[in-house]
Amino acid sequence: MALLWLITILWAFSFSLIGGYLAHSVDSYIAVCSRMLLALLIFAPFWRPLAWRKALMLMATGAVEIGIMYLFLYKAYQYLSVPEILLFTIFTPIYVSLFADLFARRWPRQFWAPALLAVAGAAVIRWTDLSESYWHGFALIQAANACFAFGQVWYRHQSKDTNLTHRARFAWFFLGAFIVTALAVLMLADWNRLPVTRAQQDVLLWLGIVASGLGYLGWSYGSTKVSAQQLAVMNNMLIPAGILVNVLLWQGQVDWLRFGFGCVFMVVALWLCRRQTSSSS
Structure with missing residues (x-):
């Protein structure tokens, strides 16, 4: 869990960096591809041959979780502000819980409570006035959320039978x-x-090498060490972390009362995760 918190803090810088330096001046496809190339160069020395089925599975996981997800996310910046993008990511825990249930072939309704609480907490913190074009942006962000959630769960699933x-x-x-x-x-x-x-160029180097390369390595490794419910809740911890970074470094404004209430929802969600995981073990 500590590793997921560390990566959450690391990623908290990304939304403002993309919105401030790249979104309206650098082509979104070029920006995303540059990030993926930089991250690939980091891990190229560790490449090992694999059976074609396992290699294709890992490539498909990366293509969905990171590649397609970022194509949707960067495109959404053309229609949404940074606060709106943060707002619409609140549904990611629902997708994580859904895909975790599908992969496990189960329907444990009690495990949805933490994910719903995480969504409620993020909504309290980040709800804001919406722009006229928000429906188009909303659809793009939901596609990105679904890709990211599916990739996380699929990576966890593949990690069970590989050394x-x-x-x-x-x-x-x-x-x-x-x-x-x-x-x-x-x-x-x-x-x-x-x-x-x-x-x-400096922002792309940071996003490609640190946020994408090291960040997704840490997040994917950390995701295999926690329950699916804890992973679902941690997906929304990026919202309060991103707000704090925006306030401290970019002089953003925040309603501290709503921020506090939303954080309480998320803390309760994490507590429920621990309790339910303990009772089911």
């Missing part, structure tokens, strides 16, 4: 993500919107 190190797995993982984003660049990119300033 391959996470570093070696991520060489295949990011290869899949890079292939799908490279295809998107070839077909859809606007080459007049390249990252030409030093600030844009």
Whole structure:
């Protein structure tokens, strides 16, 4: 759980960095593909040959969880503000719980309570006035949420029957993500919107090497060490963390009363996770 908290703090910077430096000046397909290429280069030295079925599974996981997810997410910045994007990510725990149930072939209704509490807490914290084009952005974010949730659960599922190190797995993982984003660049990119300033390039280096490469390695490893319900709740901890970063570093505004109430919901959700996991073990 401590590793998931650490990665949450690391990722809390990403939304504001994307919205402030990339979203309206750098082509979204080029930005995403650049991140995937940088992350792939980190793990390329750890590449190991695999049976074709396992290799394709890992590549498909990376393509869905990271590649396609980011294509949807970056596109949503054209229609939504950073606060709106944070707001619409509150449904990710629901998708995590849903896919975890489907993979386990179960329907334990009591395990949905923590995910619903996490959504309620995030909604209390981040609810804001919505722009006119929010329905289009909402659909894109939900597609991104579903891809991210599915990939997390699928990675956990694959980790049960393999002794391959996470570093070696991520060489295949990011290869899949890079292939799908490279295809998107070839077909859809606007080459007049390249990252030409030093600030844009530095942000992409940070997002590719640290947030994507090291961040997703840590998050995926951490996700195999907690219950599916704890993982679902931790997906929404990014919202209060992102708000704190925005307030402390970018002088953002926050309603501290709502922030406090929302955090209480999330703490209760984590407590329920621990209690239900203990009682079921």
